[in-house]
Amino acid sequence: MGNRKFDLGFTEEIKKVAALDGSLHLGRVVSQYKEMYKVATEASDLLAEVSGKLRHEASGIADFPTVGDFVLIDREDSKSGNAIIQRILKRKSAFVRKAAGKAHEVQVVAANIDTVFICMSLNKDFNLRRLERYLSIAWDSGATPVIVLTKADLCNDLAARLSEVHSSAPGVDVLVTSTMSEEGWLPLKKYAVPGMTVAFIGSSGVGKSSLINSLLGGEIAATMETGTDDKGRHTTTRRELILLPSGGAVIDTPGMRELGLESADISKTFADIDELSRRCRFRDCSHVNEPGCEVRRAVEEGAISEERLQSYCKLKKEVKYEGLNSRQIEKEKISDMYSDFGGAKNAREYARSKNRNR
Numbered sequence: 001m002g003n004r005k006f007d008l009g010f011t012e013e014i015k016k017v018a019a020l021d022g023s024l025h026l027g028r029v030v031s032q033y034k035e036m037y038k039v040a041t042e043a044s045d046l047l048a049e050v051s052g053k054l055r056h057e058a059s060g061i062a063d064f065p066t067v068g069d070f071v072l073i074d075r076e077d078s079k080s081g082n083a084i085i086q087r088i089l090k091r092k093s094a095f096v097r098k099a100a101g102k103a104h105e106v107q108v109v110a111a112n113i114d115t116v117f118i119c120m121s122l123n124k125d126f127n128l129r130r131l132e133r134y135l136s137i138a139w140d141s142g143a144t145p146v147i148v149l150t151k152a153d154l155c156n157d158l159a160a161r162l163s164e165v166h167s168s169a170p171g172v173d174v175l176v177t178s179t180m181s182e183e184g185w186l187p188l189k190k191y192a193v194p195g196m197t198v199a200f201i202g203s204s205g206v207g208k209s210s211l212i213n214s215l216l217g218g219e220i221a222a223t224m225e226t227g228t229d230d231k232g233r234h235t236t237t238r239r240e241l242i243l244l245p246s247g248g249a250v251i252d253t254p255g256m257r258e259l260g261l262e263s264a265d266i267s268k269t270f271a272d273i274d275e276l277s278r279r280c281r282f283r284d285c286s287h288v289n290e291p292g293c294e295v296r297r298a299v300e301e302g303a304i305s306e307e308r309l310q311s312y313c314k315l316k317k318e319v320k321y322e323g324l325n326s327r328q329i330e331k332e333k334i335s336d337m338y339s340d341f342g343g344a345k346n347a348r349e350y351a352r353s354k355n356r357n358r
Contacts, residue, residue, distance in 0.1 A: 007194070007243045007244075007247055007248070007249060008028045008040055008042070008243075008249065009028065009070075009112065009195055009196070009197055009249060010026060010028075010042070010070075011195060014026070014070055014089065017089055017090075018070075018072060018089070021072060021087075023074075024072040024073060024074060024086055024087070025041055025072065025073050025074070025075065025076045026041065026042075026070065026071075026072060027039040027040060027041040027048075027070075027071050027072075027073050027083075028040050028041075028068070028069065028070055028071070028241065029065050029066065029067055029068065029069045029071060029241070030045070030067065030240065030241040030242075031067060031239060031240045031241065032065070032066065032067055032239050035049065035050075036048070036049055036082075037049070037050075037065055037085065039071060039073055039083060039085070040241075041073070041076050043076045043077070044076060044077055044078075046073075046075075046076075046077060046078040046082070046083050047078060047082045047083070048071075048073055048082055048083035048084065048085050049082050049083075049084060049085065050064060050065065050084070050085045051084045051085060051086050053086070054085060054086065054087070054088070060105050060106075061105060061106070061107045061108075062094075062096065062105075062106055062107060062108050063088075065085055065088055066094075066107075066108040066109065066110060066111050066239075067109075067110050067111070067239040067240065067241050067251055067253060068110050068111040068112045068113060068197060068241055068251055069088050069089070069091065069111045069112065070088075070089040070112060071085045071086075071087065071088050071089065072085070072086050072087040072089070073085055073086065074086060091108075091111045091112055091142075092112055092142055093111065093112060093113050093114070093141050093142030093143040094108045094110075094111045094112075094141055094142065095108065095109050095110045095111075095113065095116075095137070095141045095143075095199070095201075096108050096109065096141075097109055109239065109253055110199055110239070110251045110253055112197060113141070113143040113197050113198065113199045113251060114143060114144065114191075114196045114197050114198065115143060115144050115145075115146055115191045115196065115197075115198045115199075116138045116141065116143040116144070116145050116146070116198070116199050116200075116201060117146050117147075117148045117175075117188065117191075117198060117199070117200045117201070117202075117208075117211070118131065118134045118135065118138060118145055118146070118147050118148065118201055118202060119148045119150055119200055119201065119202030119203075119206045119207065119208050119211070120147065120148070120149060120150070120202055120203070120206060121149070121150045121151040121154070121203075121205075121206040121207060122149050122150065122151050122152055122154060122155035122158070122161055122176075123151050123154040123155070125203050125205070125206050126161065128164055128165070128168045128307070128308075128311075129307070129311045130203070131147070131165070131168055131169065132168055132169075132269055132270070132308075132311050132312075132315070133264075133311075133315065134201055134202070135147075135168075135169055135172065135268075135269040136264035136265055136266045136268075136269045136315055137201075137264055138201070139264075139265035139268040139269060140264045140265040143199070145169075145172055146172065146173045146174075146175060146191060147165060147169055147172055147173065147174045147175065148175045148177055148188065148200075148202075148211070149161070149162075149165065149174065149175065149176045149177065150177050150178070150206050150207040150211070151178060151206070151207060152176050152177065152178040152184070153178045158176065162174065162176070167305075167308075168308065169269070170271060170272060171271070175187040175188065177207075177211065185210075185211050185214035185215065188211060188214075188215060189215070189246065191248075192215055192244050192246050192248040192250065193246060193247060193248050194246070194247030194248060195247070195248070196248045196249075197241070197248065197249045197250070197251060198248065198249070198250050198251070199250065199251040199252075199253075200212065200250070200252065208252075209252075212242070212250055212252055215244055215246070215250060216242065216244060216245065216250075217245055239251075239252075239253035240252050240253065264315060264318070264319050266312065266315050266316055266319060269315075270308075270312045270315075272298075272304060273287075273295055273298075273304065273308070273309065273312050276294045276295045276298055276304075277294070277295055279294040280292060280293050280294050280295065281293070286313075287309060287313065295309065
């Protein structure tokens with residue numbers, strides 16, 4: 001696997017933390033098979049399983065290793081059996097989704113990503129509201145989002161599309177790519193450098209696997225042609241961290257495309273609306289019909305689109321309901337419904353007074 005000191009992302013800080021326990025060896029989880037893990041060290045690749053202590057102390061699925069994790073293991077070769085993962089080092093970023101069949105429990109699908117490429121094609125997949133959703137998830141993860149617009153050869157008005165994207169993602173790097181051109185993927189190279197880990201998220205068929213193949217310099221990630229209905233077909237089937245010839249690493253995982261809004265940072269995605277809302281007359285302004293609403297004024301003046309404001313309000317509600325059970329969500333919805341009256345109790349009083357005055 002070449003010079004893995006840099007490829008695996010073992011920074012000086014990580015090695016110092018690992019060195020505090022001299023009896024263990026530093027490794028990184030590069031793939032996962034149910035309860036078994038493939039761990040790469042500077043010396044070799046080996047299969048590993050979690051220790052009994054780690055399993056006992058885990059409070060949920062998120063406390064188990066995942067692809068991208070830096071771990072401490074008890075050996076550097078498999079001559080005497082599988083390695084034992086004794087400890088997971090602190091994650092600097094983590095992408096999570098709702099665990100299948102587990103109520104209110106999340107699963108980490110990838111960890112320690114430096115840059116996440118949010119891929120969106122410039123044909124029928126183009127969707128600004130979905131882009132805002134992915135941005136909110138990316139900012140919350142701790143990774144830095146970069147927008148990758150694919151299939152530029154299928155776009156009739158690139159300038160207009162770019163203008164729309166910049167309006168929905170202020171301050172975020174935007175790359176335009178096309179795998180139809182031999183050099184169409186080169187803008188990604190400056191992010192995939194030694195010591196850095198990148199990952200791709202986006203809808204099926206937008207060209208993620210083709211871009212990964214370009215970075216790898218070969219047909220390693222499976223790809224499949226877009227269907228006649230212009231809808232993509234997803235081809236990634238397992239989680240994997242792949243080392244790049246450039247020295248960096250890329251995480252390719254089917255779970256990354258299925259991320260739900262378990263947690264999100266909408267303050268960065270909607271920094272323009274967030275800033276304006278601080279100037280509204282009312283602290284809890286809903287930006288619907290309250291007087292002195294700076295956000296509504298910006299919409300009326302054309303500085304912010306009505307669609308973007310609606311997307312902001314929708315995601316804000318979803319984040320508000322995150323982690324609540326059905327009864328708690330219903331209570332919050334009722335509270336929102338009567339917010340103009342200062343609560344359900346005041347609304348009932350108002351209704352009674354109206355009836356008395358009839």
